[in-house]
Amino acid sequence: MKGIRQLAEHLDISIGTVSRALNGKPDVNEETRKRVLAAAEELGYVANQSGRSLRQGTTNVIGLMIESSKETIEDSDNFFLGLTSGLQSVLARHKLDLIMLPCPTDEDPYEYLKRMVARRVVDAMIISATQRVDKRIDLLSKAKIPFVSLGRSLSSGNSSWIDLDFDGVANSAVDRLVAHGHRRIAIAAPSNEINLGYIFLDGYRRALERHGIAYDPSLVIRVKTSEQGGYQAGHELLQIDNRPTAVILIYELMAIGLYRRLTEAGVIPGHDLAVIGFREEPRAKFLQPALTCFRMSLHDLGVELAETLLATMPAYSHFYPDSERNMIWPLKLIPGESDSFHLMAAE
Amino acid sequence: MKGIRQLAEHLDISIGTVSRALNGKPDVNEETRKRVLAAAEELGYVANQSGRSLRQGTTNVIGLMIESSKETIEDSDNFFLGLTSGLQSVLARHKLDLIMLPCPTDEDPYEYLKRMVARRVVDAMIISATQRVDKRIDLLSKAKIPFVSLGRSLSSGNSSWIDLDFDGVANSAVDRLVAHGHRRIAIAAPSNEINLGYIFLDGYRRALERHGIAYDPSLVIRVKTSEQGGYQAGHELLQIDNRPTAVILIYELMAIGLYRRLTEAGVIPGHDLAVIGFREEPRAKFLQPALTCFRMSLHDLGVELAETLLATMPAYSHFYPDSERNMIWPLKLIPGESDSFHLMAAE
Numbered sequence: 001m002k003g004i005r006q007l008a009e010h011l012d013i014s015i016g017t018v019s020r021a022l023n024g025k026p027d028v029n030e031e032t033r034k035r036v037l038a039a040a041e042e043l044g045y046v047a048n049q050s051g052r053s054l055r056q057g058t059t060n061v062i063g064l065m066i067e068s069s070k071e072t073i074e075d076s077d078n079f080f081l082g083l084t085s086g087l088q089s090v091l092a093r094h095k096l097d098l099i100m101l102p103c104p105t106d107e108d109p110y111e112y113l114k115r116m117v118a119r120r121v122v123d124a125m126i127i128s129a130t131q132r133v134d135k136r137i138d139l140l141s142k143a144k145i146p147f148v149s150l151g152r153s154l155s156s157g158n159s160s161w162i163d164l165d166f167d168g169v170a171n172s173a174v175d176r177l178v179a180h181g182h183r184r185i186a187i188a189a190p191s192n193e194i195n196l197g198y199i200f201l202d203g204y205r206r207a208l209e210r211h212g213i214a215y216d217p218s219l220v221i222r223v224k225t226s227e228q229g230g231y232q233a234g235h236e237l238l239q240i241d242n243r244p245t246a247v248i249l250i251y252e253l254m255a256i257g258l259y260r261r262l263t264e265a266g267v268i269p270g271h272d273l274a275v276i277g278f279r280e281e282p283r284a285k286f287l288q289p290a291l292t293c294f295r296m297s298l299h300d301l302g303v304e305l306a307e308t309l310l311a312t313m314p315a316y317s318h319f320y321p322d323s324e325r326n327m328i329w330p331l332k333l334i335p336g337e338s339d340s341f342h343l344m345a346a347e
Numbered sequence: 348m349k350g351i352r353q354l355a356e357h358l359d360i361s362i363g364t365v366s367r368a369l370n371g372k373p374d375v376n377e378e379t380r381k382r383v384l385a386a387a388e389e390l391g392y393v394a395n396q397s398g399r400s401l402r403q404g405t406t407n408v409i410g411l412m413i414e415s416s417k418e419t420i421e422d423s424d425n426f427f428l429g430l431t432s433g434l435q436s437v438l439a440r441h442k443l444d445l446i447m448l449p450c451p452t453d454e455d456p457y458e459y460l461k462r463m464v465a466r467r468v469v470d471a472m473i474i475s476a477t478q479r480v481d482k483r484i485d486l487l488s489k490a491k492i493p494f495v496s497l498g499r500s501l502s503s504g505n506s507s508w509i510d511l512d513f514d515g516v517a518n519s520a521v522d523r524l525v526a527h528g529h530r531r532i533a534i535a536a537p538s539n540e541i542n543l544g545y546i547f548l549d550g551y552r553r554a555l556e557r558h559g560i561a562y563d564p565s566l567v568i569r570v571k572t573s574e575q576g577g578y579q580a581g582h583e584l585l586q587i588d589n590r591p592t593a594v595i596l597i598y599e600l601m602a603i604g605l606y607r608r609l610t611e612a613g614v615i616p617g618h619d620l621a622v623i624g625f626r627e628e629p630r631a632k633f634l635q636p637a638l639t640c641f642r643m644s645l646h647d648l649g650v651e652l653a654e655t656l657l658a659t660m661p662a663y664s665h666f667y668p669d670s671e672r673n674m675i676w677p678l679k680l681i682p683g684e685s686d687s688f689h690l691m692a693a694e
Binding site for chain 2 (some may be wrong): 121
């Protein structure tokens with residue numbers, strides 16, 4: 001790669017003049033500027049931003065750490081790609097670029113992040129898949145790397161986060177099912193330590209209590225957050241004595257596997273069992289009967305995440321004076337046919 | 348963030364000793380090393396790899412540039428996430444990390460890459476969605492950034508690439524359809540300048556010639572590479588005079604939209620129209636009748652891409668002496684029911 005020195009030698013002009021021409025300074029005549037830019041293009045000169053960044057202490061790059069499991073890849077989970085357009089629309093205002101940091105499936109996310117922090121490839125981070133106790137938050141705080149987490153955590157402290165309204169979703173789902181006469185309402189929850197599972201389950205439990213329904217741990221089905229997990233949830237649900245009449249799913253693509261397992265057993269969703277899914281997903285749109293689920297805009301969430309992050313960065317915070325440090329992101333109920341039947345009073 | 352100077356002051360030890368302790372040099376006694384490491388952890392000391400990289404001229408990061416369109420996100424296209432595990436399994440051998448560089452939908456990929464090269468966030472690049480003429484290849488060659496492209500191009504020259512066997516797929520598909528009695532075989536090709544469209548179409552044309560079938564441009568349907576594009580292809584196909592009896596699709600998710608449009612019109616895939624899809628895709632597995640398509644391993648392709656790339660990098664090439672610069676990646680036919688009927692001889 002050609003550096004500024006080679007460029008100056010090639011043109012037989014001083015390094016200072018070449019530098020001023022490249023940086024658009026006014027004290028270079030137009031003809032010289034054109035010659036310099038043409039030669040830079042021809043010789044493949046690339047500004048050494050690594051050097052520039054080191055002087056400024058910045059990379060102008062924002063990282064989005066993603067954890068893709070074998071399951072989410074096979075499910076073609078589009079969640080993170082869906083966030084990029086919103087994130088980039090905000091970052092572009094400030095000439096910042098977004099890169100995605102995919103944590104390998106077999107690596108500990110904390111160790112991975114530690115290495116990426118040491119590599120200093122980014123000025124700031126967005127982390128996701130927040131665990132109930134998440135050491136990554138302490139790591140970033142100590143390293144003084146601005147960050148926002150998609151998902152709150154017991155470790156959050158004063159740090160910035162945006163989280164989906166799992167509590168609101170659990171409440172709406174339980175209210176709706178109870179209004180349709182259901183009392184035995186199962187829930188398919190993630191089998192890992194991801195914090196959203198705890199929040200969702202708490203919301204479900206409190207919503208049941210509000211309706212005077214005792215919490216029954218045997219109705220909590222722990223499965224992987226995948227289509228396959230949904231299939232497994234269907235399988236376990238069919239084996240519960242005094243079978244529940246309704247089920248709430250925490251992950252969007254579970255519905256596809258659940259429908260498949262129920263259909264195999266001759267149990268018709270929306271007729272023999274009420275089903276409420278989580279986030280509306282393009283693929284789940286083709287399910288018959290139509291799935292009752294919750295809508296949100298990934299683009300808008302990306303915008304909000306970027307603005308919340310920039311508000312924590314000294315160089316940009318003045319652009320976002322009104323940004324909230326923490327936000328619960330609402331989802332809107334989209335009624336379908338999967339939970340539209342009413343249980344008889346005799347039940 | 349704490350630097351080495353602050354760490355040395357805190358411990359009241361010389362910077363040199365702290366540095367030797369952190370870098371695992373043997374001339375530091377065990378107790379001092381432990382004190383230094385404990386303090387580094389406690390104070391959030393992070394090695395300045397940006398400075399280290401600048402001295403070494405490396406970042407130890409490999410970039411995978413991806414171009415996600417609105418369509419591919421809505422389709423939840425899992426292609427690139429599917430490559431990461433294979434790529435990372437090879438890069439991890441050399442303590443290299445993978446980052447993904449998502450080019451914004453509204454930005455020119457060349458301008459985007461130029462900026463990312465200038466930012467020097469990566470040592471080497473994998474580019475994809477190769478265009479027929481692709482200026483990015485010249486850019487990377489001139490900038491002396493090692494790279495491999497997923498997809499050949501007229502611009503490829505001596506550079507490294509791996510491409511899927513579009514020609515082989517077109518040949519197998521045409522052979523199979525001709526053997527079943529078809530002569531009017533349509534093809535749904537991408538409407539953009541992506542090079543794979545040209546290669547696929549050339550293969551299709553030559554395969555027809557081989558069977559003595561005249562190429563008919565009215566049977567080439569140009570649509571977006573998306574589920575929606577497949578729906579559009581179905582729509583256009585139904586309007587062709589002397590309707591074709593078979594269609595070959597270039598993009599995997601087109602089949603879902605195509606089936607939908609055909610079903611709306613009462614045309615049954617695999618009965619009234621033979622359909623051959625491209626890459627096998629988890630979602631397309633649920634199509635009825637089962638889609639004839641082609642199988643490949645994204646993990647294995649990721650492994651091969653990483654090894655081909657490392658073979659172009661001076662620091663790693665000796666590990667991969669037998670690596671080919673260019674490779675056509677095979678796909679295996681998976682027969683389904685979507686093209687299994689035979690046309691009557693009377694046709």
